Every structure is written in structure tokens, then in C-alpha cells.
Amino acid sequence: MNLWKQPFLWATLLVILVFALIPIVTGSAALREDWLLILLYLVLASSINIIMGYTGYVSFGHIVYFGIGGYVAFFLIQQAGMHLVFATLIGGLVAVLIAVLIGMPVLRLRGAYFALATIGINEAMRNFVANFEPFGGSVGMFFNYEVYTAYGGAKDALWLAYYGMVVVALAVVATSFFVKKSKFGLGLMAIREDQDVAQVLGIDPARHKVTAYAISAFFPALAGALFFFKNGVIEPGPAFLLHRSIEGLVMVMLGGYGTVLGPIVGAFVYERLRSFLITNPTFSSFHLFIAGLLLLLIVLFVTAGVVGWLRQKSPTLRRVLE
Amino acid sequence: MSNKIPRLLWLAALFVLAVVVVACAPAEPTKAPTVAKKIVIGFTASQTGKLNVESKKQIQGLELWKDHVVKAGGIKLKDGTVLTPEFKFYDDESSTDRVQALYTKLINDDKVDFLISPYSSGSAKAAAVVSEQYGKIMITAGAADDATMEQGFKNTYQTYTPASRYLTGAIDLLAKFDPAAKKIAIVHEKDSFSTSVAKAADPYAKSKGYNVVLLEGYDSGTTDFAPFINKIIAAAPDAIIGGGHFADGTTFAKQLYEKKVTAKVVALLVAPPEPKFTEIGDAAQNIVGPSQWEPLATFSEDAAKKAGFAWYGLSAADFTKDYKAKYNEEPSYHSAGGYVAALILQKAIEDAGSTKPDQVRAALDKMDLLTFYGRVKFSTEAKTHGKQVAHDMVYMQWQKDASGKLVKQMVWPLEAKTADWQPRK
Numbered sequence: 001m002n003l004w005k006q007p008f009l010w011a012t013l014l015v016i017l018v019f020a021l022i023p024i025v026t027g028s029a030a031l032r033e034d035w036l037l038i039l040l041y042l043v044l045a046s047s048i049n050i051i052m053g054y055t056g057y058v059s060f061g062h063i064v065y066f067g068i069g070g071y072v073a074f075f076l077i078q079q080a081g082m083h084l085v086f087a088t089l090i091g092g093l094v095a096v097l098i099a100v101l102i103g104m105p106v107l108r109l110r111g112a113y114f115a116l117a118t119i120g121i122n123e124a125m126r127n128f129v130a131n132f133e134p135f136g137g138s139v140g141m142f143f144n145y146e147v148y149t150a151y152g153g154a155k156d157a158l159w160l161a162y163y164g165m166v167v168v169a170l171a172v173v174a175t176s177f178f179v180k181k182s183k184f185g186l187g188l189m190a191i192r193e194d195q196d197v198a199q200v201l202g203i204d205p206a207r208h209k210v211t212a213y214a215i216s217a218f219f220p221a222l223a224g225a226l227f228f229f230k231n232g233v234i235e236p237g238p239a240f241l242l243h244r245s246i247e248g249l250v251m252v253m254l255g256g257y258g259t260v261l262g263p264i265v266g267a268f269v270y271e272r273l274r275s276f277l278i279t280n281p282t283f284s285s286f287h288l289f290i291a292g293l294l295l296l297l298i299v300l301f302v303t304a305g306v307v308g309w310l311r312q313k314s315p316t317l318r319r320v321l322e
Numbered sequence: 323m324s325n326k327i328p329r330l331l332w333l334a335a336l337f338v339l340a341v342v343v344v345a346c347a348p349a350e351p352t353k354a355p356t357v358a359k360k361i362v363i364g365f366t367a368s369q370t371g372k373l374n375v376e377s378k379k380q381i382q383g384l385e386l387w388k389d390h391v392v393k394a395g396g397i398k399l400k401d402g403t404v405l406t407p408e409f410k411f412y413d414d415e416s417s418t419d420r421v422q423a424l425y426t427k428l429i430n431d432d433k434v435d436f437l438i439s440p441y442s443s444g445s446a447k448a449a450a451v452v453s454e455q456y457g458k459i460m461i462t463a464g465a466a467d468d469a470t471m472e473q474g475f476k477n478t479y480q481t482y483t484p485a486s487r488y489l490t491g492a493i494d495l496l497a498k499f500d501p502a503a504k505k506i507a508i509v510h511e512k513d514s515f516s517t518s519v520a521k522a523a524d525p526y527a528k529s530k531g532y533n534v535v536l537l538e539g540y541d542s543g544t545t546d547f548a549p550f551i552n553k554i555i556a557a558a559p560d561a562i563i564g565g566g567h568f569a570d571g572t573t574f575a576k577q578l579y580e581k582k583v584t585a586k587v588v589a590l591l592v593a594p595p596e597p598k599f600t601e602i603g604d605a606a607q608n609i610v611g612p613s614q615w616e617p618l619a620t621f622s623e624d625a626a627k628k629a630g631f632a633w634y635g636l637s638a639a640d641f642t643k644d645y646k647a648k649y650n651e652e653p654s655y656h657s658a659g660g661y662v663a664a665l666i667l668q669k670a671i672e673d674a675g676s677t678k679p680d681q682v683r684a685a686l687d688k689m690d691l692l693t694f695y696g697r698v699k700f701s702t703e704a705k706t707h708g709k710q711v712a713h714d715m716v717y718m719q720w721q722k723d724a725s726g727k728l729v730k731q732m733v734w735p736l737e738a739k740t741a742d743w744q745p746r747k
Contacts, residue, residue: 028430029426029429029430030423030426030427030429030430030431032426033422033423033426033427034423036423037420037423127541130512130539130541137512137517137539138512138513138514138517138539139513139514139517139518140444140514142447142469142470144473144474145450145451145454145473145474145475146473146474148451148455153455154451154452154454154455155455158422158451158452158455230422230451231418231422231448231451232447232448232450232451233418233444233447233448235418235444235513235514236512237513237542238417238418238419238444241417241419244419275423278412278413278415278420278424279412279424279427288370288415
């Protein structure tokens with residue numbers, strides 16, 4: 001694949017980068033916070049899309065890797081005084097290792113059984129961490145405010161977390177694109193359509209699925225590490241919050257599953273909508289109701305998601321939008 | 323001619339004297355020009371999610387404070403400035419997820435002057451990371467975790483008695499009224515606040531000679547306490563202490579009653595002081611609750627004078643009366659906590675004569691006063707700066723009156739009691 005002849009990829013990365021630069025150029029911390037949440041959800045949704053959209057495995061408990069990455073990195077920064085960058089990468093690698101170990105048996109399950117198993121894994125991990133004293137048990141861990149002085153103070157540390165999230169977001173989009181365009185990605189899509197037929201065609205389903213699962217675990221773990229570093233506190237409940245997983249699935253469905261652009265659009269629309277409803281004086285009291293209603297309508301009437309719908313409507317867009 | 327000169331001299335002298343007298347006369351007190359300004363206080367509230375009962379009360383307390391200040395014509399400074407308070411708040415959905423984004427928005431976009439913390443220790447910690455970096459003064463309400471306030475914060479001040487002192491009084495109460503008691507079971511929610519309380523209560527009970535027969539945590543959101551209750555029944559403790567927040571605490575008390583657990587003392591966090599706790603009926607009877615404040619509390623201006631503290635604000639009776647009139651329900655300690663967080667800020671601004679953070683911070687550091695909520699004083703040690711050091715818990719118990727209606731009584735400390743403690747049957 002010639003990298004330079006991939007206008008969709010470059011255009012997408014450029015648009016994300018331009019938007020991500022707005023808070024940096026304007027120096028607006030409020031915009032930074034808004035964009036950090038959008039990028040966080042982008043990472044989560046794009047990662048879920050790799051296992052769900054390309055491979056056809058609905059991972060309800062995918063947030064487990066967000067929590068693992070967060071906990072490992074937090075522990076390394078707090079206990080070993082490790083720098084954020086290294087701690088984040090180690091958090092990601094530990095998540096990949098756990099994903100491979102869990103994926104090998106669990107990915108043998110199909111459909112609802114796999115979905116249920118992923119919920120179980122998340123709950124089991126949350127309970128394990130809540131009882132694992134080195135990770136602070138049920139109280140979790142928190143940074144002494146002084147931790148941030150190593151990064152030039154809390155203000156600079158929060159900007160550093162943002163830069164990190166921008167890099168991770170760009171990386172996950174690029175990875176999602178390359179997976180989709182690769183032979184490996186075609187194998188995943190063949191498994192999604194019919195695993196038995198794919199196997200007859202010479203695809204090794206187990207190896208493909210575990211690899212896809214490991215890739216999809218890596219990026220949420222990096223995002224978790226950055227997010228909880230910024231938060232200054234990590235607790236089992238918020239780290240392994242099942243409904244954040246479900247929000248990720250909704251974003252994939254909203255944007256269009258199985259596409260590169262879909263999770264990006266889904267994350268942006270969903271997060272902007274939620275943020276608007278929460279901070280709007282008129283809607284703030286029933287923001288969850290409105291968000292739920294809108295999502296219900298979209299899922300009922302735009303089943304392919306926004307990007308899927310656009311691709312269905314126009315052959316030109318089908319060629320352009322990945 | 324010779325007569326004219328002295329006369330002129332006399333006239334000149336009189337003129338000079340008059341000028342001097344006028345010049346030296348005390349100037350008529352000039353009234354400082356009144357300048358009206360807005361003061362915006364920002365916070366997030368858990369309007370949805372598992373903490374909404376407690377948080378709603380806190381907001382109601384804050385709103386009542388605002389009504390009182392507006393009715394009194396605003397916060398009046400010595401230089402004639404009158405500050406009218408306004409609130410800016412958002413729903414944090416009982417989660418730390420958006421807390422930092424919303425506090426950053428409050429500071430940067432909404433340009434709030436001061437902050438009140440979110441409800442819960444975890445969220446307050448996350449908010450403090452943002453408020454501290456902007457040097458914004460934040461009064462925490464509903465955040466009692468000790469560790470939160472042991473980070474060397476410079477702009478964060480705690481209203482509540484820290485978690486480590488929440489249940490120690492219940493153990494003292496047991497020792498006083500049932501000297502034969504030996505066994506205590508501690509069953510608590512596995513969250514930051516409740517675990518801190520349990521971790522402090524466990525060594526305290528042991529230091530008093532009790533045998534802690536059970537020390538277990540349950541997950542947040544637990545609705546079935548049967549496994550814990552079975553263990554409690556097996557251990558047959560004299561007292562059960564613990565709990566967590568409103569929803570789980572209420573369910574726990576109800577299931578203890580349904581399973582006929584007969585411990586003499588059941589003291590649970592957060593839930594019992596809430597008037598809604600009585601919705602579980604007879605299961606609420608004789609349950610003890612540690613409380614930051616109760617409507618029956620007897621802190622008064624006279625008591626302040628006797629103890630040598632400054633008194634500030636309204637009386638507990640007035641607070642309760644006005645709260646009931648506005649919301650048609652009894653205030654809880656969460657309501658009082660919300661009110662007093664803003665009251666503390668008001669007093670500091672008045673003492674500072676300014677809204678400049680440095681001056682308000684200095685006023686907060688010096689503060690040592692008695693309010694309807696109790697005594698308020700903050701640590702000025704570098705490591706624990708802003709931690710509450712003077713406020714004490716009180717303990718209430720739901721008891722049945724002559725007509726069989728559940729009423730709240732203060733049972734501990736003895737000097738604040740309105741009725742004798744009653745053992746659970």
C-alpha cells in the first residue's frame with residue numbers, strides 16, 4: 001500500500017489534528033477539556049470498532065482495558081515515580097498481554113455468549129482491583145498534588161495529558177485504517193460475515209480474532225492511563241464503568257460500524273450532544289432522556305449509522321469514505 | 323486711628339480662628355459610595371446518578387443561603403461594595419468523569435469567582451486538581467475523606483468533619499451505654515469515603531478493647547446484603563457499624579430488620595440522618611447515624627460567647643424554619659453542609675473586605691468561629707492546609723414517640739443529647 005496515495009487517511013488525520021490544535025493555539029483550557037473527552041471517546045469507539053465493526057464480535061466489557069491501562073500506569077507513576085510516557089506505554093502493553101490471555105479462550109465463544117463473557121471479565125477485573133491492596137483496594141489511588149511538579153505543575157501536566165491523547169487518537173485512526181485496508185483486515189471481515197466459510201478459505205480465525213482483540217485493547221489502555229493521570233484519582237468504579245463501554249458501542253453504531261470514519265463521527269456527535277445537554281440550562285434536567293431518545297431514533301431509522309447511510313446514498317461517497 | 327488697628331486685628335484673629343475651627347472640626351462622616359457587583363459561585367451537582375439524594379439536599383442548602391443573602395441586600399463590604407451572589411452549576415452525573423471538564427469550564431468560560439466542591443470525596447479530589455492550578459478558592463462540602471485534604475492544597479477548605487472521625491463516637495456510645503458489649507462488626511461500602519471511615523473505626527474499636535468480629539466491604543450499588551447478613555448472624559456482634567451512602571445504607575438497614583438481626587447498636591453512615599430514611603418504616607427504629615449536623619443541635623450565640631468563639635450567621639432554629647418553609651421538608655446535614663459552605667465563604671469575604679483570592683484565603687486561614695452548624699476552623703499546617711480541625715460529629719437515633727411515630731433524637735455526645743439512647747430490639 002502506497003501511504004502517499006491514501007487521501008482519505010491523510011484528510012481524516014489532518015482534520016482531527018486541526019481540531020485538536022485549536023485548544024493549543026488558543027490556549028483555552030476549557031476547549032482542551034472538551035476535546036480531551038471527544039478524543040477519549042474517539043479512541044474507545046475506534047478500538048471497539050476493530051473487534052466489533054471489522055470482526056463482528058460485540059465487546060460489551062471493552063472498558064476493562066481502559067481501566068487496566070489506567071491502573072497500571074497510575075501505579076507506576078505513583079509507586080515507582082515513572083514518567084507518564086513510559087508508564088502509559090507499559091499500561092498499554094500489559095493490557096495487550098491480558099487481552100491475548102483472555103482472548104484465546106473467550107474468542108471461541110460467539111454472539112451473545114461472547115458479549116456476556118466480556119461483561120463478566122470487566123466485572124471480575126473490577127472486583128479483583130477493588131480487593132487488590134497494592135492498587136489501593138476499593139479506595140483506589142490518588143496522586144499527591146506534588147506529583148505534577150515533575151511535569152512543570154498541574155497546568156502543564158494536564159496539557160501533557162492532552163498532547164498524549166491527541167497522539168493516541170491519531171494512532172488509533174491510522175491503525176483502524178491500515179487494519180481495514182490490509183489482508184489481515186479482509187480476513188477479519190470474512191470472519192464477521194461467516195467464520196466457517198472464512199476458515200475454509202484458509203483464514204485462521206483464532207489467530208485473527210486474538211490479534212484484533214489485542215490491538216483493540218491497546219489504545220483504550222493508553223487513553224485510560226492519560227485520563228486517570230489527568231484526573232489525579234483512580235477508583236475501581238469509574239475505571240471499569242460498564243456504561244462507558246456501552247456508550248462506546250453506541251458511538252460506533254451512531255457513526256457507522258465497520259467504517260474508519262464512523263466511530264470518529266459517532267464519538268464527536270455523541271460527546272458534543274451529551275456535553276451540550278448537560279451544560280444547557282433548558283435541557284440539563286433531562287439530558288439523559290433526550291440523549292436516549294435521539295439515540296433510539298437513530299438506531300431505529302439510521303441503522304447503518306451516519307457514515308453507513310451516506311455511503312448507501314451516494315456511490316461517490318462510498319468510494320471516498322472509508 | 324489707634325483704636326481701629328486692634329479692632330482690625332481682633333477681626334482678623336476671629337477670622338483665622340474660624341477658619342482653624344472649621345478646618346479642625348471633625349469631618350462629617352462621608353458615606354462610602356455603594357457599588358453593586360455580582361459574585362459568581364460555581365460548582366457541579368449530582369442531579370442524576372447514585373448521589374442525587376445527598377447532592378440535592380446540598381444544593382437546596384446553597385439555594386437557601388443565596389435567598390437569605392439576597393433578602394439581606396447582598397454581601398456588604400467595608401468599602402461600600404455590595405455583592406449579589408449568583409450560582410453557576412452543572413450536573414456531574416455522580417461521576418468523576420466530567421468533573422474536571424466542568425470545573426475548567428466554570429473557571430475559564432463562566433469566570434466564576436469562587437467554587438464549591440462536588441458532592442463526594444472522589445469528585446472533590448478530581449475538582450481540586452483543577453481549582454488548585456488556577457488558584458481558585460474551593461470550599462468542599464460533602465467531601466469528608468481525610469486523604470483528600472492531606473496533599474498540601476493551598477486553596478481548598480473542608481467543611482465536614484473528616485471521615486476518620488465519623489464512627490468513633492458510635493463506639494464511645496456503645497462503651498458508655500453497654501459496658502458488657504464485646505463484639506463489633508464493621509460492614510461498609512467499598513468506596514473511598516466509607517473505607518476511610520471503616521479503616522479508622524477498626525483500630526479505634528480494638529484500642530477500646532472490642533473484638534472486631536467482621537470487617538468486610540460491599541460493592542457500591544449492592545442491593546442484596548444477604549451474604550453479609552448471614553456472616554453477621556453467625557458472628558453475633560453487639561454492634562454493627564458501617565454502611566456507605568443513602569441508597570445502600572437504607573437497603574442494608576431494611577434487610578437487617580427483615581432478617582431479624584438483633585445487634586443492640588446499628589450505626590450507619592449518611593443514610594439515617596436523611597428524613598427519607600424513615601420510608602423503610604419500623605426498620606429505621608433505633609438506627610443510629612453519625613451526622614455533621616442535626617436540626618436539634620444547640621449551637622448558639624450564647625454558647626459561642628461562653629466558649630470565646632466568634633458567632634456568625636443565623637440560628638439552627640431559623641435555618642430549619644426557613645428550610646422547611648422553602649422546601650416543605652426537614653433539612654439534613656447535607657442541607658446544612660451546603661448552606662454553611664457558602665456561609666463560610668461569605669464570612670471570609672466580609673472579613674477580607676474584598677473578593678481578592680489572597681485576602682479571602684488569609685481570612686479563611688484565620689477563621690475560628692461558631693455557626694448554627696458547629697465550630698469551623700481550618701488547619702494551617704502545610705501538609706494538611708484547609709482540613710477541618712474543629713467541627714465534631716453528633717449522633718442521632720430514630721426513636722418512636724408516644725404516638726408511635728418515628729422521630730429523630732440526638733443521643734451523642736451527652737451534652738447535646740435530646741433523649742437517652744435506646745437499644746435495638
